[in-house]
Amino acid sequence: MINTSTKILDTAQELIQTRGYSAISFQLIADQVGIRKPSVIHHFPSKASLGVAVIARYRESFAIQMRSIKADPEKTAWDALEFYFSPYLAFAETPNKVCLCGALAGEVLALPEEMHSEVKDFMESHQKWLEDIFRTGRKNGEFQFDETPPRLSKTFFSALQGALLIKRSTGDLSQLKDVQKVIRRLLR
Amino acid sequence: MINTSTKILDTAQELIQTRGYSAISFQLIADQVGIRKPSVIHHFPSKASLGVAVIARYRESFAIQMRSIKADPEKTAWDALEFYFSPYLAFAETPNKVCLCGALAGEVLALPEEMHSEVKDFMESHQKWLEDIFRTGRKNGEFQFDETPPRLSKTFFSALQGALLIKRSTGDLSQLKDVQKVIRRLLR
DNA sequence: TACGATCTACCTATCAGTAGGTAGTTTTTT
DNA sequence: AAAAAACTACCTACTGATAGGTAGATCGTA
Numbered sequence: 001m002i003n004t005s006t007k008i009l010d011t012a013q014e015l016i017q018t019r020g021y022s023a024i025s026f027q028l029i030a031d032q033v034g035i036r037k038p039s040v041i042h043h044f045p046s047k048a049s050l051g052v053a054v055i056a057r058y059r060e061s062f063a064i065q066m067r068s069i070k071a072d073p074e075k076t077a078w079d080a081l082e083f084y085f086s087p088y089l090a091f092a093e094t095p096n097k098v099c100l101c102g103a104l105a106g107e108v109l110a111l112p113e114e115m116h117s118e119v120k121d122f123m124e125s126h127q128k129w130l131e132d133i134f135r136t137g138r139k140n141g142e143f144q145f146d147e148t149p150p151r152l153s154k155t156f157f158s159a160l161q162g163a164l165l166i167k168r169s170t171g172d173l174s175q176l177k178d179v180q181k182v183i184r185r186l187l188r
Numbered sequence: 189m190i191n192t193s194t195k196i197l198d199t200a201q202e203l204i205q206t207r208g209y210s211a212i213s214f215q216l217i218a219d220q221v222g223i224r225k226p227s228v229i230h231h232f233p234s235k236a237s238l239g240v241a242v243i244a245r246y247r248e249s250f251a252i253q254m255r256s257i258k259a260d261p262e263k264t265a266w267d268a269l270e271f272y273f274s275p276y277l278a279f280a281e282t283p284n285k286v287c288l289c290g291a292l293a294g295e296v297l298a299l300p301e302e303m304h305s306e307v308k309d310f311m312e313s314h315q316k317w318l319e320d321i322f323r324t325g326r327k328n329g330e331f332q333f334d335e336t337p338p339r340l341s342k343t344f345f346s347a348l349q350g351a352l353l354i355k356r357s358t359g360d361l362s363q364l365k366d367v368q369k370v371i372r373r374l375l376r
Numbered sequence: 377t378a379c380g381a382t383c384t385a386c387c388t389a390t391c392a393g394t395a396g397g398t399a400g401t402t403t404t405t406t
Numbered sequence: 407a408a409a410a411a412a413c414t415a416c417c418t419a420c421t422g423a424t425a426g427g428t429a430g431a432t433c434g435t436a
Contacts, residue, residue, distance in 0.1 A: 106294025162350025
């Protein structure tokens with residue numbers, strides 16, 4: 001039996017990923033969870049606090065996974081890259097899902113102040129992870145590329161985030177798959 | 189003296205680009221234009237119809253410019269590419285602006301049905317233009333690349349759209365500039 | 377005088393959030 | 407061990423503000 005706070009966070013995350021933050025409400029979440037609106041507010045006293053909690057949990061779940069793969073000496077840079085790719089593909093294959101922070105990026109100015117730094121930190125840490133993978137892979141001899149790791153990671157992170165959003169608008173899954181193919185080929 | 193409908197469209201576009209569609213209202217637009225809410229509704233009888241009109245105009249303004257550059261035999265593929273890059277840089281340099289359709293892509297499921305195909309068509313025609321530029325440039329000998337033009341255009345269009353969104357979240361203008369640098373170098 | 381643009385006044389639905397309370401569990405005190 | 411106090415999770419009923427949208431009067435111009 002999963003607790004109510006977790007159910008609220010799961011539901012809120014799903015709704016933000018599909019509809020955006022501005023378009024969700026306590027009522028919508030309450031209906032989906034099967035409780036009353038004030039009960040949602042009992043767990044998260046404001047919409048902003050719920051928003052912050054959703055991003056914080058999302059960020060942390062990525063951070064845990066990246067820490068574990070970086071700590072494992074068995075894993076190659078290719079392994080790390082493919083591992084990083086996998087949630088993007090999973091989102092793209094779920095109809096209508098994009099990265100939480102990709103969805104939020106479209107409406108930052110309508111977001112409460114407290115959420116801004118959460119989104120910013122998300123973007124920055126993901127680009128750092130990619131940069132690290134590229135640097136390590138080149139040092140190993142696994143990857144070959146001419147660009148600097150920061151430029152490459154910015155480009156590829158932008159492409160992955162963009163591809164998810166475009167895929168959802170066009171319905172064409174190859175948007176993401178082709179981006180991942182191109183990235184792989186550019187590193188060989 | 190610019191007419192009221194145009195003022196409403198300008199204001200609505202600006203607000204959607206900065207805050208998203210869900211976060212805008214007739215009242216907000218009316219205040220900004222300096223008229224009353226029912227006067228806005230007189231020109232655009234529903235929020236959906238206003239949304240559609242904003243995207244349609246935005247799409248058309250790009251289409252006109254792309255047609256003119258493709259019709260000009262003086263223009264090289266590099267010219268066309270730099271020309272295509274320019275509005276992205278202009279948006280990025282305006283604090284808090286992203287591509288209209290990039291902003292909308294984050295909240296498609298909260299958008300009225302009529303807007304979906306407008307967003308989809310936007311994405312598809314932009315990728316076709318890029319594909320065409322790449323194909324022509326390679327035939328000319330201006331560009332060198334191994335990938336197929338559709339894959340390359342998907343990747344670079346994704347990267348440009350993503351970069352704008354990420355730039356706005358992080359405040360780092362190099363997000364877009366670096367993406368454009370990487371694209372240029374990969375074509376030589 | 378006819379018409380489009382604008383206005384005031386209003387509608388219903390929904391928004392985030394509050395007030396106050398009930399039932400059941402846990403913790404503290406006697 | 408029993409009673410009292412506090413806490414947790416949820417509820418009904420409400421508030422003031424704002425959402426999209428309507429009805430109908432007035433104004434300015436061709």
